[in-house]
Amino acid sequence: MNLDYALLDIGAEPQGFVDDRAIADSIGLTRRVRQLERVSDQPQLVSAEPWEGEQVVPIAVVHDDDRGVWRMWYSTYAMNVERRPDIGTHWAMHLAVSDDGLNWRRDDVNVLKADGLPSNNLCVDEQGEPIEGPVTVFDEPHDPDPTKRYKLINYRPNYYLSYSEDGVHWRRAQEDPVWSNGAGDGLEETHFFMRDPKLGKYRAYMRVWMRHQTMRTISLGESDDLLSWSGPKIIWTAHDYYGVGSQIYGMTVFYDGGLYWGLPWMFYGDEPLDPNLRQNMRYKLAWSEDGVAWHALKPEMDVLPMGDPKQFDAYMVFSPGQVVQLADKNVVYYSGTNNRHDGSTDGICGVGIATVRRGGFVSLEAGADEAHMITHRTLIRGDHLTINARTESDGYIDVELLDDRGQYLKGLRFDVADRFTGDDTQHKLAWNGQHDLTSLRGQNVMLRFKMRNAELFTYGVGGDAATINAPLGPRPISAGRCPKTPVIDGQLNDDCWLDFDHCGVADQFKQYEQNVNAEVQTRVLMTYDDTHLYMAVHCDEPQIEKLSGDVIDGELSERTLDNDMIEIRLSGPDQGTFFNQLMVTPAGQLSHCWFSVDEGGSKILDKIEWEAKTSKVPGHWIAEIGVPFKVLGVEPVKPGDTWQTNIIRHRHVDGDETTSWSCLFGSVHRNELSGALVFK
Template sequence: MRTTYIYRAILLLVLCLEASYGQVDPPIFIGDQRELFVDRFLIENLESARLKMHPPIDEGQVFYFDKPWEGAFSAYVTIIHDGEVFRAYYRGVPTAGKDGNEAEVTCYAESRDGIEWHKPSLGIHEVNGVRDTNVILANAAPITHNFSPFLDKNPHAKGSEKFKALGGTSQSGLVAFVSSDGLNWKKLKEEPVFTQGVFDSQNVAFWSEKEKMYVCYFRTWTEGGYKGFRSVSRTTSKDFVHWTDPEPMGFGDKPYEHLYTQQTSPYFRAPHIYLAIGARFMPNRKVVSDEEAALLNVNPKYYNDCSDVVLMSSRGGSGYDREFMESFIRPGVGLQNWVSRSNYPALNVVQTGAHELSIYVNQDYAQPTAHLRRYSLRLDGFASLSAGYEGGEMLTKSFIFKGESLELNFSTSAAGEVRIELTDVEGNALPGFSLEDAQPLIGNEISRKVYWNGSSDVSALAGRPIKMRILLKDADLYAFRFQ
């Protein structure tokens, strides 16, 4: 066994040396992590197959922003799944005003399943003479304009700092807060921890398991300042206090669009992939007429633009992948969905069922009916490798895995199927793992092992560079993982 590992290590070294001379791409180490089809990171060739985005299903209203200190201009929601509790944090402000005004508070709601929510009377902060409120931060302007917390996954995080948050505007810089219970918060330090940004929307941070550091994505503008595009930059930190100089996020060869929020966070089933489910803002794209706005009772300043939800991804570094330029969640039926600053997604995707994920979206902004709405999709179901009835296939780049079996998240029609072939780096079928040896997969499964000649054991191939050929007929493959 020791000789086998030494041979594989030497082989990998040779391949990497060849790659350095431009002869071959080095193999990608994927280990046993789950891979999604939100980008082309592992794809070498597609033939009659494509990457297909899957818009979530509208599951209806979750709760209205109906407390006196909440109101029509509530926004910037964060959802955190913490053990048996789902926590929602959001800005409450009943009237339009300047960013960071004293009326802005941070509100809290709670759920046991992510579906039915309630607003507890916490008694932490008094607002307008009322003590029994769901407010967890008040009298802290401009921090409460966009206070955005996260559950710190850093294995070295103190128990008293289980939750962390950033908030603030260009006036204050980003100020860091910490909490042991997610309800009672204190400043980590009086001075802002980061000041090199605009910050006039939700600025999000998290501990990256992949990069082993804190990462923050925040609002900036492209060249031209306010005459350019609302965009995104990122900064990193080892201690949540000292941050690197900002790096503008690129979009490859895709055009700039106004991104009002980006909501970048690690996908919990594949934390090496950051999903950014953000708000695309279309300034001066007016859909609602003055007469229609009056009937909807929309604030006069908030119906000259429209917005929808887009899906982006990143694997770290200063670039997003925008494989899909189309809308991930389109505005719903009815003119109330086409006003300014509506359709802004909450931060984080959470699991709300055995096979279900939920995404939450802020809707009916600047209207008496302002509320949070829930959308659902299957686990890993953001996008898929897809082919129609005539069939198609994909060949991966060379990669190295660890594990003993291969599992797929897939669906087919009754007439469809998925078959997997494992090949060498030249694309030649490996003995015992050819298409002829592969058992067709038919059905709709979140996790199904792949078999060749009655066996799922692939451990003999672990640690060596291989490729994978995937054949599909009327089927979608959402994710795969070696285990």
């Protein structure tokens, strides 16, 4: 079992199993790659009107909440313009509607008027002409300008942008193209545009020719506003493992389960030995962490199984429209045909629909024998954990949590885990009916699974956006310059400790093993001048009479670690894993250590070159500390400097108790869990 793998900081993204990065160890599990599943063997929409030509291509499907219906924009193409009465174009864009997203009817908008042309569902530009060329449509209902709710990019050649308020009547955003031929590695008519939900920008995956117009590749361009574009730059070419004569004709891309998924349209020319592949276009499956560097997944597999030659989508499938993402599944609306690319066969073309579970292309599968898996350390930024999983009727999944040292976490063991059965893409894990893990926020945990007759697709950290995105650890200590140097006497009656405008505060100390407020609290104030850092430590102590802190001739007792103590860790901006350890007991004992993870431990300094005084009063004890910057090995600070710091309290009046300003989650020497000290 490898527990030294890098920490997984997945935020709110699901963690899947397309590779082994999340798996520390497993036994009895099989990785399974799933295919798309057709909704029907029959097309959901086919060319049915004289003006629709031979080819039907879905370019956008959205649910219109205002109208309460699904809307599909689709393009049609006629090889012979004369077959399109009174339109006179090869391309045209149409609109269809549906109550369920499955059964479609043409939306009789009837805005294109021409002699001999019956009522129709054609969309038009500002001149009342059909929308021509390969097209992409975006529905953005939250655009502050309602006349720009719908956005359209079409290739004429060059790419032009248009806006619409109703999705039927379109007007150019500007006369000039937004993306011109000659840009980057070259523009082409075959494209796939998307709004990237992770980056918040638009991306275009474009076909680009190479080798004197004999080899198709995929390139990428990006834009923040659809008006200005970078690239495109070639990012992917078909590998030999796709077979002889393979070329990437285009690619459908969507973001799901923490990864970008690609459905490359793999085109085969006349080279393949298998005659069934010649002049075909098939979906393959690929994945990427950034949408730029792509990895083939099971390249020998067609992710949409090709059907019988008589089936409408037997020879070519492709989808320039964005994938529709529902709560439990991804829906691909695609154009399928049993025509070959070179036109050597004569068949039909229609709109097909295929689906895959959300996060569901890859799973870990357990059979009749119980299987086990433990994940690598995963940072908890939210307040609960989820799994995307399904079981057979006699199957189950149990989960327990371990800390980042592999130790069991109390109350989160198998014996109290709520067993999962059934099928759920967002199941909250619970133990004894409780799923709230707020106390673990900021901790690294490992999930241990045991499962039988079950599939696990992803696991993840849940919580609202405010919780997930909130900084881990405590609020930074903001220390200002003190107006007058304090007298280090343990009394805390100096002006600098009475004026909170310049004092940085560290309070709300946490328990040792979980991010929960300690029952007995500690409060620390910090300030500075040209030469020193000053600290005032106030320790609540309801059992003040039991305080320990032995002094032998002014030196540290051998039993120091058994004493009550405040430990202050300080690491300057250029000190890496090195930090100073300053320790003060209630009796006034002082200790100064240097600790470095890189150097493998600590060194106790023989000479104490800083001062501290302590005092006791009913209910609490106090330490007042002054440390020269030079003793800490740093230059005098200036406003804006930031250090790493943590303050740890060791309390022994009632057993052994450790608390800290920034939670240590049960591990003493964790400098990376420190908080920030900011000088203002």
